[in-house]
């Protein structure tokens with residue numbers, strides 16, 4: 584059995600970045616920016632008023648001015664401004680030539696075309712300089728996952744089409760005679776397929792394009808039929824049938840179809856029967872069937888693989904450190920990902936750690952990472968964990 588970090592290295596060597604495509608700005612949110620993009624104009628493109636008020640050359644409390652015109656957003660005042668004159672101005676409007684400051688309308692009384700500064704104007708000039716925000720050629724740097732704030736910035740930069748990483752196409756194949764789909768009426772020996780739905784959600788969140796294929800039954804012919812449906816995928820994820828039982832046929836079905844196996848079995852808990860390799864043009868990861876094992880492998884292996892395919896680099900799932908709120912026992916020979924909750928007084932481990940317990944996984948928001956043979960740890964000691972939310 585190989586270690587988790589060795590397994591990750593082998594996975595990364597199978598997971599090449601997938602290349603780029605251009606999408607309209609409207610479709611770029613959540614996508615990975617693949618190349619730096621640069622502003623096509625200065626922002627603001629002209630000096631403009633930060634407030635509604637009056638543009639003057641200079642002014643103090645008690646000064647009066649003659650209002651000679653108006654500058655509104657989208658409609659500038661074209662003439663110059665001289666001492667003793669004021670231009671009515673609104674937020675975002677271009678600053679007339681000669682303006683020294685903008686007096687807030689709250690600090691002014693107006694009679695006809697004459698204004699008098701009645702309030703203390705203060706230090707602020709209320710003028711936003713051209714290029715204050717960004718200048719032509721300033722860039723948004725890649726790679727990064729584009730957020731709504733980035734979309735706003737790129738719109739202001741007049742970038743209408745955005746180069747982004749192609750989304751990995753991921754086929755998800757649940758396997759097992761016992762499985763039915765959520766919403767179906769399970770027979771007495773049947774259970775509802777859950778892992779495929781959890782993994783699909785995880786993959787969507789990561790920025791992949793997941794596709795649920797029909798459930799494969801526990802026969803080589805059924806597995807082959809469904810695996811063949813996945814032939815246009817970048818990554819094929821199978822769930823279950825990865826262990827040593829008589830009905831665990833995924834490894835054999837994939838081998839029959841030419842899987843170039845990179846490894847089978849990892850020294851971790853849960854997740855030991857994990858396998859991976861190259862299957863035709865696609866990468867394949869065979870996940871264990873136990874629900875918590877499949878989801879933990881999703882967080883520990885699938886998520887970093889998707890990030891690597893998206894061009895975000897080959898690095899393990901980010902870890903944090905926190906102290907323990909409870910004692911934890913010594914670990915065995917496999918790296919253990921233990922379900923826990925972050926509490927005010929530290930990480931609190933769930934008593935029940937069986938890899939079938941989705942209710943515990945759902946209640947957990949952290950996986951404490953225990954290295955192989957880690958000794959017992961006491962309250963207050965620091966441990967590494969993977970945040971789940």
Ligand SMILES: Nc1nc2c(c(=O)[nH]1)N[C@H]1C(S)=C(S)[C@@H](COP(=O)(O)OP(=O)(O)OC[C@H]3O[C@@H](n4cnc5c(N)ncnc54)[C@H](O)[C@@H]3O)O[C@H]1N2
Nearest residue numbers: 757776777778779822823824825826831855871872873876
């Ligand atoms: N003799 C041994 N037995 C087992 C070993 C071992 O080393 N020696 N390893 C155990 C470990 S660790 C795991 S993990 C499981 C995983 O085995 P498989 O990948 O072959 O998974 P299955 O046997 O197909 O299923 C296990 C369990 O999970 C349920 N399942 C499967 N698929 C789904 C799904 N899509 N949604 C929800 N639940 C699913 C399935 O019904 C079983 O209950 O093997 C141990 N055994």
Ligand code: MOO
Nearest residue numbers: 853854855876938
């Ligand atoms: O290690 Mo398995 O993955 O017990 O559930």
